[in-house]
Amino acid sequence: MTSRILVMPGDGVGPEICREAVRVLDVLAADHGLDIELDEALVGGAAIDVEGDPLPESSLAAAREADAVLFGAIGGPAWDNLERAKRPESGLLRLRSELGLFANLRPAILYPQLAHASALKPDVVSGLDIMIVRELTGGIYFGKPAGTGRTEAGLREAWNTMRYDEAEIERIGRTAFEIARARGHRLCSVDKANVLDVSQLWRDVMNELAGEYDDVELTHMYVDNAAMQLVRAPKQFDTVVTTNLFGDILSDAAAMLTGSIGMLPSASMDANGKGLYEPVHGSAPDIAGQGLANPLAVILSVAMMLRYTLDRGDLADKVEAAVGYALDRGLRTRDIMDDETQIASTQEMGGAIVDMLR
Numbered sequence: 484m485t486s487r488i489l490v491m492p493g494d495g496v497g498p499e500i501c502r503e504a505v506r507v508l509d510v511l512a513a514d515h516g517l518d519i520e521l522d523e524a525l526v527g528g529a530a531i532d533v534e535g536d537p538l539p540e541s542s543l544a545a546a547r548e549a550d551a552v553l554f555g556a557i558g559g560p561a562w563d564n565l566e567r568a569k570r571p572e573s574g575l576l577r578l579r580s581e582l583g584l585f586a587n588l589r590p591a592i593l594y595p596q597l598a599h600a601s602a603l604k605p606d607v608v609s610g611l612d613i614m615i616v617r618e619l620t621g622g623i624y625f626g627k628p629a630g631t632g633r634t635e636a637g638l639r640e641a642w643n644t645m646r647y648d649e650a651e652i653e654r655i656g657r658t659a660f661e662i663a664r665a666r667g668h669r670l671c672s673v674d675k676a677n678v679l680d681v682s683q684l685w686r687d688v689m690n691e692l693a694g695e696y697d698d699v700e701l702t703h704m705y706v707d708n709a710a711m712q713l714v715r716a717p718k719q720f721d722t723v724v725t726t727n728l729f730g731d732i733l734s735d736a737a738a739m740l741t742g743s744i745g746m747l748p749s750a751s752m753d754a755n756g757k758g759l760y761e762p763v764h765g766s767a768p769d770i771a772g773q774g775l776a777n778p779l780a781v782i783l784s785v786a787m788m789l790r791y792t793l794d795r796g797d798l799a800d801k802v803e804a805a806v807g808y809a810l811d812r813g814l815r816t817r818d819i820m821d822d823e824t825q826i827a828s829t830q831e832m833g834g835a836i837v838d839m840l841r
């Protein structure tokens with residue numbers, strides 16, 4: 484059956500990197516029997532400029548109808564002065580919420596060819612393979628009340644609320660336990676239960692779930708320590724589960740263990756296996772339009788789409804192997820370059836992956 488894939492390139496480097504990901508999908512369709520139909524929709528600042536809304540109804544409807552979404556990135560200085568609810572970022576949050584994409588899987592894997600590019604020494608980081616499971620449709624990014632105002636004393640004030648209920652925690656907890664069960668059987672739940680009530684509930688629910696997964700070892704860690712441990716000894720982690728805010732921050736930190744944020748893919752999944760696939764990075768306005776963006780994060784996100792939604796693990800393996808071959812050949816975008824390697828543009832890196840897949 485034909486799978487419908489909606490491409491939402493967005494802003495900044497989004498369109499440049501998505502172009503390379505689409506070339507990868509096209510070659511898989513032409514040469515490897517991948518049965519897909521591609522469509523494209525506006526999102527983020529690009530949608531604000533045309534429709535006045537970062538997530539127009541037509542884009543949301545197209546995303547609902549698609550079997551999977553490939554998302555670039557949104558945001559940039561052109562829209563930074565808009566009020567929060569009208570900004571590109573709000574469009575992405577709404578899309579995640581409307582599609583029920585509560586589980587964001589962010590694998591941080593170090594390709595051995597990039598050991599030199601990691602922020603850490605090779606002996607500390609070689610063989611790194613962590614899965615960060617981030618709750619994506621709750622917590623402080625969605626909590627009510629939220630707002631901004633003035634107090635009677637004339638002070639400016641603003642507030643957001645970190646809120647989770649038991650069902651939301653249990654749902655992401657089950658996902659994380661299942662993932663840990665299929666990996667190294669170790670799950671570290673990251674919270675701030677020494678300070679936050681919401682983290683205490685999070686911890687209680689994780690502990691209750693642990694009774695159903697006696698083949699998985701559950702540990703807990705405070706988020707400040709987790710940030711430090713990620714940099715000190717990252718290989719102690721196998722699967723990590725955490726809230727929306729903490730997962731957002733920790734996964735950017737984990738990216739630098741793999742050499743660059745341009746290497747980290749992600750899958751945002753609903754309860755039925757439908758997914759939105761996107762790089763962990765943002766729209767990188769500082770390098771947009773210059774051919775400097777690393778397209779591997781979005782290409783590896785295509786691999787996750789093949790594995791999790793399109794049921795083509797065989798092709799996911801091929802894409803990941805093609806990334807390895809391109810790195811073996813010494814191809815590097817600027818973010819992962821060293822003295823021994825030559826700079827490749829976004830398009831050259833994408834082209835190399837396409838050539839490998841032919």
Ligand SMILES: NC(=O)C1=CN([C@@H]2O[C@H](COP(=O)(O)OP(=O)(O)OC[C@H]3O[C@@H](n4cnc5c(N)ncnc54)[C@H](O)[C@@H]3O)[C@@H](O)[C@H]2O)C=CC1
Nearest residue numbers: 556557558559744745764765766767768769770776777818
């Ligand atoms: N999922 C999304 O669409 C996200 C959007 N954003 C938005 O993106 C805009 C920029 O945010 P920043 O905080 O600067 O984060 P960013 O992730 O866009 O960029 C941070 C740094 O990483 C570099 N970088 C990012 N992606 C890269 C790639 N593929 N190859 C090479 N280098 C790369 C950038 O050049 C920059 O120096 C903001 O408007 C922000 O709200 C931020 C994070 C996620």
Ligand SMILES: CC(C)CC(=O)C(=O)O
Nearest residue numbers: 572573575576731763765
């Ligand atoms: C820009 C935000 C909506 C989110 C973000 O930084 C992320 O999901 O990594």
Ligand SMILES: [Mg+2]
Nearest residue numbers: 731732735763
């Ligand atoms: Mg982020």
